[in-house]
Amino acid sequence: MTHHTQPARRICPSCDGFATAAITLGGRDRHGHLRTITVHCPACHGTGTITARRVREGAGA
Incomplete structure (x- = not known):
């Protein structure tokens, strides 16, 4: 069985x-x-990960 x-x-x-x-x-x-404040990364909004970008074929050619 494959995993x-x-x-x-x-x-x-x-x-x-x-x-x-x-x-x-x-x-x-x-x-x-x-006294502390919590600050989140503005790029990932506090998740630590980013979503993969999809590359469209034929775009920009």
């Missing part, structure tokens, strides 16, 4: 797969916790 494999996911070239980062705002709140 079908999934194609490898393409890693986002903008963030190299590290799509979300926590950035400290400096200082701490009144409970002693660091």
Whole structure:
């Protein structure tokens, strides 16, 4: 019986797969916790992967 494999996911070239980062705002709140914000990669919208582009035959020729 044959086994079908999934194609490898393409890693986002903008963030190299590290799509979300926590950035400290400096200082701490009144409970002693660091104040941070979460930022997502604008190219892949926080997924870390991009979709494969389809090449159309005969386009641009």
